[in-house]
Amino acid sequence: MLEKAITVMQPWVEKINELSHLKALKKAIVDLLPIFIAGCLILWINRYIKWNDIDQIGLLFCQVYPLFLVAAYGYHYAQEKQSSVIEIMVNDIIFMLLFRYLGNMSMQESCLIVLFFTFIFNSVFHINSKIPVIKSFFPQGAADYLHKIMLLCLNFVIMGVLIYIGLAFYPMLSLIVGGILGAVNSIYGILIVILITVFFWSTGMHGIAFISTLLRPFWLQMLMLNMSQLLMNQSPLYIGTEPFYQWFVWIGGSGTTLGLVMLMRCFSKSHHLRALGKGAFKSGWVNINEEVIFGTPIVMNKLMMIPFFLTPCICVIVSYIWIAQQPFLYPSFLSPWVFPFLLGGLISSGGVFQILILLICLFIISILVYLPFFLCYDKQLKKSEETGGAICTISE
Structure with missing residues (x-):
């Protein structure tokens, strides 16, 4: 019975572990763990020293850490898909900053929701990157350049739509995330x-x-x-x-x-x-x-x-x-x-x-x-x- 369960489950486990978004996010978290742990150790020592400035820096660290996480995830996702690392990282950072600014919310509270929409955005970004180069009377170099600009404009429009949807459904999504956190x-x-x-x-x-x-x-x-x-x-x-x-x-x-x-x-x-x-x-x-x-x-x-x-x-x-x-x-x-x-x-x-x-x-x-x-x-x-x-x- 146990051997049969292993045979059935192992392929599914391998498929989940190989999902591009989860794989990239896992690598991002692992890469940033030493920074997070070092920060935690300093804050722990400060529990005895009680220097208020260190605690304030710690609060700032908690606020900006999701931004680092999104950037690191974008880096690894770009590598997984062999896409432009700079473009994806910058777009993901812009996405989180706009979501936070327009929604007037803290990054750490909205981190999981933003990550979810970032997964969707990067998937669309990857699909758009495969659109054939627009043929025109321009020289090839100019055509490629204009094609890239047009694709980025299209991605920014998609980003805006996703942010609008995310903010519109944020209360419901927040309840779902809260329920998951409560269950976990x-x-x-x-x-x-x-x-x-x-x-x-x-x-x-x-x-x-x-x-x-x-x-x-x-x-x-x-x-x-x-x-x-x-x-x-x-x-x-x-x-x-x-x-x-x-x-x-x-x-x-x-x-x-x-x-x-x-x-x-x-x-x-x-x-x-x-x-x-x-x-x-x-x-x-x-x-x-x-x-x-x-x-x-x-x-x-x-x-x-x-x-x-x-x-x-x-x-x-x-x-x-x-x-x-x-x-x-x-x-x-x-x-x-x-x-x-x-x-x-x-x-x-x-x-x-x-x-x-x-x-x-x-x-x-x-x-x-x-x-x-x-x-x-x-x-x-x-x-x-x-x-x-x-x-x-x-x-x-």
């Missing part, structure tokens, strides 16, 4: 994301890569709004931002496997798991766990897949309920994913040391949930090693 931010939405992610991992596919392609734009907008609220000394709005997954769910990597690594390193009686635990110990603390997923293995292992699904779900429920009671603990800052989870969680919450209690509890939960399955699997591997058998994945 809810505990049920987060649990669905977790289950999809670990399902893909358990079948051998990169779960985070697929999910982030679809949800990272929404996570980014929620994060920017949270940062703005916190910098204005107001309560953040969203729990389910990307740092929530990074530091309160994926402790040690997808599947919350740091507890399993600790068990393998300290208590394993089988040679295979003990060696794996020693090798994966350092990488587990910086949230790299492919060695554990494929080396244990957890992939297609019916026994170890149970805690692989169960542990992150329990961590979601515990951390969501805990954080929901204290709005100023909402994950509002992005930090390097290779940080140890205690430091990453502390930064994400704005430097409130109280969050360390929750993170330690989550780590203990990961150990306790994996413990009975680890003992059973370790016992079977030990027996298999003693009899000279192969590693048993219990996938039959």
